[in-house]
Amino acid sequence: MAAGAHLEVEGLTKRFGGLVAVKDMSFAVRAGEILGLIGPNGSGKSTVMKLIMGIERPNAGAVRINGVDVAGWPSHKIARIGAGIVFQHSRPLHRQTVLENIKLALLPDKLTQLFADPEIDARARAIAARVGLSGVLDRRPATLPFADLRKIEIAKAVARDPRVLLIDEPFAGLTSTETTAFSDLICELRDDGRAVLLVDHNVKSVARLVDRVLAMYVGERIAEGSADEVMRNETVRRVYLGGSIETAARPESSFRDRTTPFLEVDNVSLFYGKAQALENVSIHVHAGEFVSVVGLNGAGKTTLFNAISGMLPFSGDIRREGATLRGLTAATIARHGIVQCSEGRDLFTDMTVRENLDLGGQHLTPAEGAEQIAWLFDLFPILRERQKQAAGTLSGGEQQMLTIARALMMKPKLLILDEPTLGLAPVILEQISKALERLRQTTAITVLLGEQNVTFALPHADRVYVLEHARIVWEGEPGAFAAGAGAGYL
Amino acid sequence: MQSLATSRILLIALGVIVLMSFLPLGVSGYILGLLTLAYYFGVFAMAWDLLFGFAGEVNFGPTFLIGTGAYTAGILDNLYQPPIWLCLVAGAFAAVAGGVVLALPALRVRGPYFGLTTLVAVLMLQNYIVVDASLTGGEIGLTVPDVITVSDTKNYEIALWFMALSGAILFGLSRSPVGLILQASGQDAVQAGALGFNVTKHKLAAFIISAFFSGLAGGLLVFYMGSASVGTLVDITVGVQIIIAAVLGGRRTILGAVLGAVFLIAMSEFLRPLGDLSNFVVFAMALVVVLLFPSGLFGLLTRTKESG
DSSP, X not given: OOTTEEEEEEEEEEEETTEEEEEEEEEEEETTEXXXXXXXXXXXXXXXXXHHHTSSOOSEEEEEETTEEOTTOOHHHHHHHHEEEXXXXXXXXXXXXXXXXXXXXXXXXXXXXXXXXXXXXXHHHHHHHHHTOGXXXXXXXXXXXXXXXXXXXXXXXXXXXXXXXXXXXXXXXXXXXXXXXXXXXXXXXXXXXXEEEEEESOHHHHTTTOSEEEEEETTEEEEEEOHHHHHHOHHHHHHHHOSSOOOOOOOGGGSSOOSSOSEEEEEEEEEETTEEEEEEEEEEEOTTOEEEEEOOTTSSHHHHHHHHTTOSOOEEEEEETTEEOTTOOHHXXXXXXXXXXXXXXXXXXXXXXXXXXXXHTTTSOHHHHHHHHHHHHHHSHHHHHHTTSBGGGSOHHHHHHHHHHXXXXXXXXXXXXXXXXXXOOHHHHHHHHHHHHHHHHHSOOEEEEEESOHHHHTTTOSEEEEEETTEEEEEEOHHHHHHTTHHHHO | OTTSOHHHHHHHHHHHHHHHHTGGXXXXXXXXXXXXXXXXXXXXXXXXXXXXXXXXXXXXXXXXXXXXXXXXXXXXXXXXXXXXXXXXXXXXXXXXXXXXHHHHHHTTSOTHHHHHHHHHHHHHHHXXXXXXXXXXXXXXXXXXXXXXXXXXXXXXXXXXXXXXXXXXXXXXXXXXXXXXXXXXXHHOHHHHHHTTOOHHHHHHHHHHHHHHHHHHHHHHXXXXXXXXXXXXXXXXXXXXXXXXXXXXHOTTOSTHHHHHXXXXXXXXXXXXXXXXXXXXXXXXXXXXXXXXXXXXXXXHHHHHHHHO
């Protein structure tokens, strides 16, 4: 094993059914080192972390913590041998105070411990002081700002003084000042001689912090080196930005509804509890236009779409053809032509392909329905063959096509597509991409597409928005994207 | 509710118990009988709350544990007439054994399947009792030759102090470090595991403790009533009433479960003049409380105390 490596991963492989989520991954993190594990959504980076912590069991490979192979162990044993994890979502005990939450992490795993050791109290206070929670020890988690909730998670993770610390998306939902404070804290934990593994979407967010970066894509390592080296790496650039992209944008002036666009999102802000998910977001979409919202996982794309679809309360205004959508139910908005294909696909998996489509066409007359289905089968020929098959037995790509087809059965005026490429192989992307192109060429439909896969998002788009950390940071033509915003996207 | 210190809650509870122990001086034997029943149901409900409120597992089969304990104690007395305390101990341990047999496989499955497994266990026990009538008394019920005492007052005091002791142990446990780990396991098993806690071990322990008190209370109830029957101890509806009592009293409060049980039994008695409608009204009231005050009767009570 590598000298001084606290964490060593070798030949780690994980399959979910036929899908290989992690393929033969090997890397090591030395004591006093921060390794950034990055990759786009679905690349398998979170799975690697779960495999190390024992939350998932690997199919093959070794995970050595302080030299002991723990692959396949239950997670409580891995925790006790010296690994700690900071989850992305804070889930503290809400009836207990901050101090009690930290004490929990210090308790021994014994059934006979009926009275807490007084020493635990002192240690919990010391840990709280270290992460900056001293002032709020007696408060309940529900009354604390989001950054403090994250600190509780860190406090719990380091309570047992782990030599290996795994941190999932350390800065998600934090403001820039909070991010700085958090970075400092993580650096301190490294300087104690811990091996730290940071998992995040892109290099940029962790560049200042990491000693080394390992980039993953569809379960495999694609690059490793310093943050700069990885950002310059050709493969990484291709994964994040795509190769040469041919765009076919129509100028914004060519749309007739210039003064009152079909859809206007006006200064919309939205919070999940204390985490800000959207911050003064304004976008517009003209009738017939194809607009892509590009952003990494967690940037706020789905939240934005759910706000438009009437599923989340927001501040600001969202207007359709000048009339506000505020106060309308999700069902009303959908019935009047703004239809969303959600990221999760939401198919009725036990129903057949045909039944799923018929459901989408409930409000059509039988004649209209038949006509619409015939058109959709032309658009997605594979669905015609699969008509009688249960939706759950389709491949991921076919399911995505069915989701889009079902939405189109509702004859939408505006079709919202949320990450249609999620977890799909490149060949399938090609097919869906072609279908979208035909849709754009042959119909007057308006499309709002949310994607982290730029290669997929740009070719059809007339305009592109870049959403980053809850804010729109760039707007422009797809041609200008690769040159301009692309660099910042890595 | 936790802003009320553990010691203060125990002190208030003790005061109420002492007060209640003087009740036989003033009320009829009939009312004492009802309260005796309510106290045993209170123990059932507290034991159930330990599983649901803390370990986060919905056990639809509290009556599997109760029935196993009650029938073991009763059958043993019927066959060999050992001292009653021995029957009770045997019943409690039979319930624990039954609980382990049930929990070991059931804890491996996630989500609603745990609940379904426990539900099926009740049906199996119920069927077994009906089929093996020569041993269990079948549908007619099991009559035991011995009772602890025929005195209403003594029975009442036994039930009261048994409930008080069970409550103190279960409540103390829920507020101990073990209770904290149990809550963490119930609310987020993945995180509890990552913090170094063996979740299955803690949940199994909760199941064993719950089974012990359920089985013991079931046995005591048999030697109070002098009989055991499927309709009073095992039937699914009995289990549902226990669950309602616990939720009505207040989830994750342990002590609230007793309030819920007393409330349920007192209300159905109070509304007896309504005839068949009485149960309907009681359940409707329970529904209103659960919907409007999710923290239950106990939550309501401690809240008013805080503001007062």
